[in-house]
Amino acid sequence: MSLSSNPKTKSKAESVLRRSIRILSRSDRRKILIVIGVQIFLGILDLLAVMFVGILGALAVNGIQSRSPGDRVSSVLKYLNLDLLQFQLQVGVLGITAAFLMILRTLLSVYFSRKVLFFLSRRGAQLSAKLVSRLLSQSLLVIQERTTQQMLYGLTNGVATITLGVLGTAVNLIADVSLLIIMSAGLFIVDFTVAMSTFLMFASIGLALYYLMHKRAQALGVADAKLSIASNEKIVEVLESYRESVVRNRRGYYSGEIGQLRFSLADTLARISFLPNISKYVIETSVILGTLVICAIQFIITDAAHAIAVLAVFLTAGTRIAPAVMRVQQGAIQIRGSLGSASPTLDLIENLNASSETFDNGSENFSFDYGTFEPSISIKDVSFKYSSNSQFALQGISLEIKPGQQVAIVGSSGAGKTTLVDLLLGVITPDVGEVKISGVPVLEAISNWSGAISYVPQDIRIANGSIRENVGLGYPREVATDERVIKSLEVAHLMEVVGELENGLDSSTGEKGSKLSGGQRQRLGIARALFTSPKLIVFDEATSALDGETEALIADSIHSLKGSVTVVMIAHRLSTVRESDLVVYMDSGSIQAVGDFETVRKAVPNFDKQAKLMGL
Template identity: 35%
Template sequence: MLIIFDPVVRRGLGALMRLAGVRAVPWIAVAVVLMLLQTALSTIPVVAMIPLMSLISGGGVDAGVVGVLAGWLGTTDPRVVIPLFALCIAVLFIVCSGLSVLLVWWQGGRSARLGVAANTAMLQAYAAEPYASHRRRSDAEILRNVGGTAIVGAALTGVLTVYTSALTLIAICAVLLIASPLVTLFTIVLFGGTMALTQRRLQPAQRRAGEASTEANLRSWSFLLPLVHGFREVRLSATRRRLLSEYEASQARMLGSNRLLATLGTIPAAVSQVIFALALAGVSAIMFSTGSAARTIAMLGLFGAAAMRALPTMNLMTQSIGGVRASEASMEILAAAVEDLSRADAHVEEPVVAEPLRGDIRLSGVEFSYPDAAAPVVSGIDLVIREHRTTAFVGSSGAGKSTIIDLVLGLLAPTRGAITCGGVPILDDPARWYAGLGVVPQDAFLLNDTVQANIAFGLPEDEIDPVRVRRALSLARLDDVVAELPDGVHTVIGERGSRLSGGQRQRLGLARALYREPRVLVLDEATSALDNDTEAQIAASLASLHGEMTIIIVAHRLSTVRDADTLVFLSGGRVRGEGSFAQVRAVVPEFARMVELGELGAERTVTAEEHAAPGAESS
């Protein structure tokens, strides 16, 4: 009954309402009004049974509601009045039940809308959190937490059901107290004491089962995702059986916990049926010992009518309490997640200033450390990336290239120092900075959608510019490939671009970046899957853009970085050399050795067939 005062429940439901952007007091006030209406609709038919039972036991027909009905019928004959009055009560039961269902539907709609808003807000919070925070999270954690809002939303419905049911039971008991105080008190003590004891014994088991179900759900996601997203690796490493076995075991634990919860939820109903039989015997004994047979029969009829309302209501209340208890683990997770996400500044997609940043990109005394790292990943970085020039970053694995790129992109904030473009700090208005960027990662994220939709990523179909799509395809040397596809740019490329070769997927990523017509184009190992001929064609395309945009390249292949205006060599998180390819090779022995050993790709030939997916066109 006092479940709302449980700190876990209050914290969880409070987090749900904050997520949904709902003001708690007005929302709850409307809920209370709806609960009172439902209570009235459940109680009115029971109240109407009192004069009917009085009639049956030989009461007069010339007073109250019965008198009104008798006057309307023009007779006081009980054989006429009683059946018609009973019919009126039956109609009242039907009307009140129908209205009650409508109120439940309305209340359920309010709770559902709140749940949808909270679910969307949770996903929005994860999508808008800082990149550094996002890197620390697992997919399984995010999927569980976003899905957990639905569980907490259901718990909110459960809490409302508990209090609506409780109010209904209190109202029914108040009516019965007026009719027969001693019998009602006996029934309240018997039912109330038994149900309270039952809930007290069930509560720890329901909480443990809910926690076990939540934990098993997280483990299920952690084994399902590799099977879906790591299909090739799973197939080639022969780990499918182990992952499936772990997934099956996690699902079995989750379903076993849910089965236990369902079973525990039926216990109160079973107990209430037994108690009802005992209560009926006790009520009969009390009434026959304290009143006439006629009155006893009438009162038993009233208590029977009340039981028709009270027993289902009591069972629904106890089941709802069990559901809320089982959801407490999800409530704790949700509250902790909302608190964690609220600490960070959310990314805003709309720039404060519409005009894109222009000018040289300058890194001044830049240092970056991850929160849990003992030493900086990069430090002492002082660089100028010239506007409309090509700058290449090279270095061995762990040199800090990816971190530098993430800093330049504005995804990470320097621990020390500053990054500016045209003298303006890029993090003063991140959305303004992002608006001028085009990024080509090594493994572009591709949708199971058309070529055109992947190039104009995130735009609705009616906003896609076909002229820009064709230009991007041409610059990425994909126009011939697309021309051979069954439906051209409207061909669906499959999940993660499965119908394309590795090189074609990389070029599609390049076309996506070029579609944005960026001022700064960043290629992060974006040519690693290309054959030599295609790479030469892409290099020619990039050369044609020289002077139009700033190009930043991260690569290991010698051919990719040889013609850059400026080459920056990184080692140990610091800049060890800067200048033309020949200059850096001459002054940095480590770079010279890398070139000689071919670590940058040297003179090997990569054919399109090496990277082509089964059935994909070679390129």
């Protein structure tokens, strides 16, 4: 059955099918082909059962009329060595054999269909895990190309749609189409008129249903994916900006928008769920009408024995052909619907598969002994440009940071500070020049000395878990010992707060840290960065949410690391950088001045003005 009458649509559908098949390995494809071959063979069992039922019908009528069976029936009985048995035994053997073959075929079909679906489902899970690993090995810019909801859909539901919705359905579709071909061929041998009538009736019904509904199914599939992503994005949007929504009185607006999206999604899902029922009722009605028409015609033009045999064959074949036609029609529609959301997911899969980088999930060393690691930073002639911008965000940057130094990076908004930090963290790579830590490229240093480099962002992400789990985020529970967690919390001046909680280190932080104040969340992020006893720490406005007293305490803690730990800070509060060994002033993507606090004040009038305004 064709997937579409439109050549362009057909070509696109075939392209998606080919791309879907390519996500399986050659070994997996061979296994699928073997199962398809077995399913095709099972169709022959159905054909034999139908032929036996036809013989049984003719034999029964002739027996009732005390007549000898016809030449064809007699030939089959003789071939099966049943010709010498009594009439009752012949009927019994044929009936039991037909029933056995049909039941055996059904059981084997169920078994292999289940095996295929479980096999593809597990392959989908493996693929999702591999894609996540490859995604996490990408540059930050690659991750930011899609929204969070698009990425989540592509890595989870989208993969399941391809493996089960497209490939799983296609395997069953091939088996059912093969069954229809085998049954049709067999019926033509038994009785041309019945075969032609059966074929034309079911083929016309199946094609009519498909062409009436396949475009609808594809449109509904696209709408389902878009509405799911859109509604999830709206829900996340309002939850993450809840304070602003309250103050601006926009909660009612969000409630209405989300409700409208969910109602639209509900209607779409209901339409998708109802589509199979249309086929079911149409085909059921057609089988009844077809039986009446064929029965009437046969009794008019042939004798009773032949008419009963033909009717038995039609009814038996119909019990197989009708469900197969319905499954083929529904399967084609399901594939069409799945194709609507498969292309974006396949694009994501192919983009990520272009990278061979994955992470070893084997055992790790959690001793946090960094051996030969030297917390030095070397930046030489670095330039970087975002793909969406024609101008360089950084240009000609060179900087040397010695082990144990405390460095403050300052400058106006848009000066390039965050881009420089992203280069230091290895989440983006320079277009020109090189950035090295401990004498090697950044990602190599991170891989060689896991935990030696830490980062404290301005916006701390708190997981829905305990204090302990958040401090040791990303590490197994057994690594987050009381001693190590408490040590980190003490440096971050948070242990006094934690000590007052009922469950101490195992107290819940609430979703996104809802049970903590902004300053406590910030300090928890600092404790997390200190958990691995790093030798190089990068702070990005790490004290922005702290009160003056706590900021001073944290500043003292940071300064106490001087000499043993290299500290790089982005700061707008000049009081946090006054004691730094090195101040780097940036403007318009370049470094304007480097030196101690007083040196940079003299070199940059704007920085001196800011310092005077701060009373420094």
